[in-house]
Amino acid sequence: MTGKEAQQPEELPVVFVHRRPSFILPFGDHLRSQFHVLDPYESPEPYDSFLARHAPSIRALMTMGPTLVSAEFLDRLPVLELIVATSAGLDHIDLPACRSRGIVVTNASSAFAEDAADCAVGLLIDVLRRISAADRFVRGRMWPVKETYPLGFKLGGKRVGIVGLGSIGSEVAKRLSAFGCTIAYTARNKKQSVPIPFYANVRDLAANSDVLVLCCALTKETYHFVNKDVMVVLGKEGVIINVGRGSLINEKELVQCLVGGEIGGAGLDVYENEPNVPKELFGLDNVVLSPHSAPATPESFEAVLQLTVGNLKAFFSNKPLVSVVSNE
Numbered sequence: 563m564t565g566k567e568a569q570q571p572e573e574l575p576v577v578f579v580h581r582r583p584s585f586i587l588p589f590g591d592h593l594r595s596q597f598h599v600l601d602p603y604e605s606p607e608p609y610d611s612f613l614a615r616h617a618p619s620i621r622a623l624m625t626m627g628p629t630l631v632s633a634e635f636l637d638r639l640p641v642l643e644l645i646v647a648t649s650a651g652l653d654h655i656d657l658p659a660c661r662s663r664g665i666v667v668t669n670a671s672s673a674f675a676e677d678a679a680d681c682a683v684g685l686l687i688d689v690l691r692r693i694s695a696a697d698r699f700v701r702g703r704m705w706p707v708k709e710t711y712p713l714g715f716k717l718g719g720k721r722v723g724i725v726g727l728g729s730i731g732s733e734v735a736k737r738l739s740a741f742g743c744t745i746a747y748t749a750r751n752k753k754q755s756v757p758i759p760f761y762a763n764v765r766d767l768a769a770n771s772d773v774l775v776l777c778c779a780l781t782k783e784t785y786h787f788v789n790k791d792v793m794v795v796l797g798k799e800g801v802i803i804n805v806g807r808g809s810l811i812n813e814k815e816l817v818q819c820l821v822g823g824e825i826g827g828a829g830l831d832v833y834e835n836e837p838n839v840p841k842e843l844f845g846l847d848n849v850v851l852s853p854h855s856a857p858a859t860p861e862s863f864e865a866v867l868q869l870t871v872g873n874l875k876a877f878f879s880n881k882p883l884v885s886v887v888s889n890e
């Protein structure tokens with residue numbers, strides 16, 4: 563045994579695990595071997611007194627999935643310096659409150675990027691080539707009855723507009739270029755080092771694309787920024803893929819546009835009111851639905867574990883963090 567392994571949990575750096583009661587910590591053992599993990603749902607003590615008793619020692623917090631980190635919650639942690647998020651999106655965290663307190667936030671989008679991008683591409687191919695609908699056709703014994711199945715659309719040659727060229731969007735771009743698509747993007751800022759055509763806003767991007775792939779953060783600026791106007795300019799054969807957040811799209815208008823044939827199809831992993839999905843979508847064969855599972859693989863969870871532990875270790879040894887989010 564090394565000296566380190568012999569340390570008692572109380573001697574290890576304290577990490578508070580912030581989670582919903584039903585959200586089980588998938589990598590607890592690994593975390594416990596290196597940190598003194600405080601998980602209020604593992605203690606018989608009531609949540610509030612557990613939190614109040616430990617608050618003076620909580621400098622680092624790990625927030626699991628979409629567990630809300632509100633300004634009120636942050637007020638209960640007066641010495642908090644670091645929030646390590648296990649998610650790519652940070653819309654559940656009050657970033658302005660963190661900023662005003664000087665609390666640093668890290669995310670996990672680089673760990674999820676490849677799997678989320680694979681899923682985005684999978685949804686797109688599925689919508690264009692009607693794979694899920696074809697599966698239903700065969701299983702429903704329709705093949706002997708109808709003999710022919712509607713044609714799909716070719717992926718190669720499509721003009722794909724990527725909304726948000728961060729780690730996930732960049733992986734989508736890489737994959738769809740290899741399929742022979744032409745790529746353009748919009749983002750908060752033009753990336754000087756990226757040779758991909760840039761549009762200053764999502765409407766202009768849509769007007770010049772056959773497909774929009776949403777991989778950006780949900781913020782005040784991006785809330786509902788894909789609205790009916792954007793969908794109409796995308797066009798009747800246009801396809802929207804969303805692996806970002808449901809509220810990037812005005813979902814009511816999306817449903818209207820899909821039902822009314824104003825756009826050609828959609829592949830959705832995220833929704834405005836999860837786990838509720840508009841029932842109008844269930845009968846549409848040009849829509850493919852998945853349950854907010856785009857980045858969920860054992861491989862990406864392992865990568866998240868490495869990333870979060872890397873951030874925590876760096877913090878406690880005063881080294882640069884691995885995936886700090888710019889919070890300006």
Ligand SMILES: O=CC(=O)O
Pocket residue numbers: 648649650651652674857
């Ligand atoms: O949606 C998943 C995430 O933000 O990690």
